[in-house]
């Protein structure tokens with residue numbers, strides 16, 4: 001076997017960049033730039049070269065998304081930063097009461113909310129070391145979750161490497177993993193054809209898929225992901241971004257898929273119109289939502305308000321009425 005030449009390494013790097021660019025356009029920007037047949041040919045060439053020269057394989061190579069052997073179990077890991085859940089408001093009256101509560105604590109007249117869609121999926125905590133994805137974990141109880149890195153790596157909307165020149169030593173990203181409605185319907189069709197019980201909803205299907213021990217099965221399920229929180233431990237949140245909306249833009253620049261249907265609101269009425277607008281428009285979205293999330297936009301104000309034992313005081317979920325009565329099986333997330 002001739003010594004691998006420099007141009008071989010350059011060819012491998014070139015293939016990686018072309019494949020990564022096409023994958024980002026397709027899975028994050030939802031805007032394909034390459035025919036599938038061309039993508040497959042480039043991918044096969046890269047796989048071939050890496051098999052011939054495994055010393056050139058890097059953890060962020062697109063070929064490293066699907067693991068080989070199934071896991072036997074998942075480890076429990078402690079989140080570097082706790083994952084808080086959201087207080088719920090079930091109507092605008094409750095939202096208005098929440099607004100009055102925090103306005104009593106901070107006397108600031110000119111507040112601003114960022115309103116985001118609440119995706120009906122399963123929360124994920126992602127950890128990047130020097131820009132490389134090193135861990136993916138389920139929310140668990142917010143303090144500890146299950147380490148499911150191999151499964152998280154199969155989610156093509158999640159970058160294996162941050163798009164940053166000099167990445168900080170540690171970056172924590174939170175978001176929602178979900179199954180699109182089309183993928184969910186196809187999954188249930190396959191399950192009913194093979195005599196398995198259909199799953200009640202895409203949230204259950206996503207949570208169950210994330211806990212599948214065989215990442216090759218997970219890769220076939222085509223999970224998707226929207227990021228919504230960026231943290232750089234050791235760096236003051238206010239220095240990363242002054243507002244939640246800037247933080248979402250940063251996440252996009254770093255290579256994450258961030259839900260585009262977010263708005264800035266300066267009043268309760270503006271929040272109400274966003275909530276009512278998306279109660280109608282969400283029926284045309286290719287994924288399930290179960291509410292909107294309203295966050296005080298200014299990070300300095302978020303810090304002033306802080307957290308209760310369970311929730312941030314500066315954010316609330318404004319839920320839509322549930323479509324189907326939750327059944328008992330929803331309580332338990334099983335591998336599906």
Ligand SMILES: CC(C)(CNC(=O)c1ccc(Oc2ccccc2)cc1)c1ccc2c(N)nc(N)nc2n1
Nearest residue numbers: 081082083084085086116117118119228229293315
């Ligand atoms: C607001 C937050 C709870 C995330 N934020 C955090 O988890 C979080 C955690 C520690 C933070 O700061 C700390 C840092 C160190 C120690 C303690 C707190 C700040 C935010 C949340 C939860 C669920 C969401 C959801 N389903 N959809 C959208 N669109 N947004 C959501 N946002």
